[in-house]
Amino acid sequence: MQRTNILSSVYRVRKSRSEVHLSKSCDDIFDKLIQGGVPPEELYDTVCKQGVEIVLTAHPTQINRRTLQYKHLRIAHLLEFNERPDLSHEDREMLIEDLVREITALWQTDELRRHKPTPVDEARAGLHIVEQSLWKAIPRYLRRVSNALKKHTGKPLPLTCTPIKFGSWMGGDRDGNPNVTAKVTRDVSLMSRWMALDLYIRQLDNLSFELSIKKCSEKLASVANEILLKG
Numbered sequence: 001m002q003r004t005n006i007l008s009s010v011y012r013v014r015k016s017r018s019e020v021h022l023s024k025s026c027d028d029i030f031d032k033l034i035q036g037g038v039p040p041e042e043l044y045d046t047v048c049k050q051g052v053e054i055v056l057t058a059h060p061t062q063i064n065r066r067t068l069q070y071k072h073l074r075i076a077h078l079l080e081f082n083e084r085p086d087l088s089h090e091d092r093e094m095l096i097e098d099l100v101r102e103i104t105a106l107w108q109t110d111e112l113r114r115h116k117p118t119p120v121d122e123a124r125a126g127l128h129i130v131e132q133s134l135w136k137a138i139p140r141y142l143r144r145v146s147n148a149l150k151k152h153t154g155k156p157l158p159l160t161c162t163p164i165k166f167g168s169w170m171g172g173d174r175d176g177n178p179n180v181t182a183k184v185t186r187d188v189s190l191m192s193r194w195m196a197l198d199l200y201i202r203q204l205d206n207l208s209f210e211l212s213i214k215k216c217s218e219k220l221a222s223v224a225n226e227i228l229l230k231g
Contacts, residue, residue, distance in 0.1 A: 041153070047157070057126070058122035079099070082095055119171055122171075123170035123192070126168075
């Protein structure tokens with residue numbers, strides 16, 4: 001069933017690329033609002049003030065083994081890569097071999113959990129979704145909003161603006177669950193903090209490779225020195 005869902009998702013993406021205006025982008029919506037008489041300044045202020053809070057939760061029936069999640073993601077990436085028109089015959093053959101290898105390994109992988117997941121297991125699965133999807137998807141979406149906003153109002157989304165925020169019930173949603181104790185809540189909170197720190201460290205590592213310049217302005221050097229002294 002999961003493999004069928006992956007194929008269905010890839011097919012929907014392929015179909016959407018061939019259909020014009022299947023879904024409205026921020027650019028389309030902002031353009032219609034401006035054309036409809038909404039002043040650019042009002043549009044800018046409204047977008048900057050909007051707030052959406054996404055509350056994360058987890059449920060035992062929604063948990064897959066992490067090994068399976070990585071395999072499903074790998075298969076989806078291979079299927080997407082197979083859509084590239086510039087693939088050579090040899091590249092496509094190697095891709096098919098990789099795909100067969102992943103599916104064969106998946107077929108031999110036990111998809112069922114042999115023990116009931118704990119609240120910490122549930123939280124770990126939820127954090128995996130943050131790591132694999134939301135961590136990249138949300139900034140990508142906000143960049144699209146910022147670019148569209150700049151195009152139609154002349155100003156991008158402020159760096160201090162946070163139109164999307166997150167909350168979490170994971171490890172803290174008691175709701176009659178006797179397994180969610182104070183210790184579980186503390187452990188999940190610490191695990192969440194650890195993952196947040198790990199994700200930021202990875203981003204900083206990537207940034208250090210991107211910044212190949214040797215010199216910076218005196219102002220930037222002064223700010224960096226202040227941060228080092230505070231650390």
